[in-house]
Amino acid sequence: MRELIHISETFSNGIDVKMLNMGSFDSRAGCYSPSDVCEANRQLKANCGPASFAAICRLPVLQAMRFFPHFPQRDWTTKGDMRKALKSLGVEFRECRENPPAFGVALLQFRVDDRPLHPLFSLGMTHWVGVWHNSFYDINWGGWLPISVWREIVLPRFRYGNRGVYRWGIRDSFEVIDESCWID
Numbered sequence: 001m002r003e004l005i006h007i008s009e010t011f012s013n014g015i016d017v018k019m020l021n022m023g024s025f026d027s028r029a030g031c032y033s034p035s036d037v038c039e040a041n042r043q044l045k046a047n048c049g050p051a052s053f054a055a056i057c058r059l060p061v062l063q064a065m066r067f068f069p070h071f072p073q074r075d076w077t078t079k080g081d082m083r084k085a086l087k088s089l090g091v092e093f094r095e096c097r098e099n100p101p102a103f104g105v106a107l108l109q110f111r112v113d114d115r116p117l118h119p120l121f122s123l124g125m126t127h128w129v130g131v132w133h134n135s136f137y138d139i140n141w142g143g144w145l146p147i148s149v150w151r152e153i154v155l156p157r158f159r160y161g162n163r164g165v166y167r168w169g170i171r172d173s174f175e176v177i178d179e180s181c182w183i184d
Contacts, residue, residue, distance in 0.1 A: 020135055020144040031132055032058040033143040040065060048128040048139045049077025052105045053085055055130040055137035055144075056176060077128060079107060079172045092177040101175030106131050109171040112163040125160055126171060132179075 021027040025035035034054045040046035040061035050071065054064035065071060067085035082105060086093050093104060100106060109117070110125040130137030136150045137143065140157060158165040 019132075020146070022143055022145070025143075026060075031055070031130075031135070031137065031144045033137065034059065034061045034064075036060045036062050037139055037142060045072040045075040047075060047077075049082060050085075051139040052128040052130040052137055053082065056103065056105055056132075057089055057091065082107070082128070082174060086174060086176075093174045094177060096173040096175050098170050099173065100170055101131050101173045103132050103179035104173060104175040105129070106136075106173035107171045108168050110158060110160070110165040111167040111169075112160050112165060125165075127158070131173070 019030040021030045021033060025033050027033070032055055034040075034051065037046070037051050040050070043062070044065050046061050046065055046068075050064050050068045051061050053059075053067065054061045057064065064085075067088050068077065068081060070081065083095075096104070106129055108127045108129060109122060110127065111117075112125070127138075130144070132144065134148075135144050135146050136154075138145065138150060138154050141150070141154050145153065155165060155168065
């Protein structure tokens, strides 16, 4: 039997967990979770890249899709695609590479074993998330979770063939310079 995960009222860095708006969509304050993920996926094959972008930019995913014109013909988002989308919206950001942004988007690299990563094959084992301090927005959850909880609830759902993900790290990330424009 698994132990219940307790989510305290505040993170160790003093951020109120209520800001995550868990279970709420299209919130006016705090972290934003778009409500139209399923419809955007049905219409345009929207997935983790556009949804994470929408979450940090406080946009419905269908509106965010205009910044990802390669969908639905090419239904994945590269680092260059994300950079271009952020610039097109006028978001001031900086690249953080493998470091987690305080607020922004991160491309996670999943691992199923300890073998060295193949440069091309490993791209198929990546996933975009929104980041706000110690929490992730994940399209697979449909909202924001503290990373420690995401690790327990969402990460075990990822599979590549018959192999589960046992390790992850940040491959690339973009940090929004002024989060106050996006998180009230």
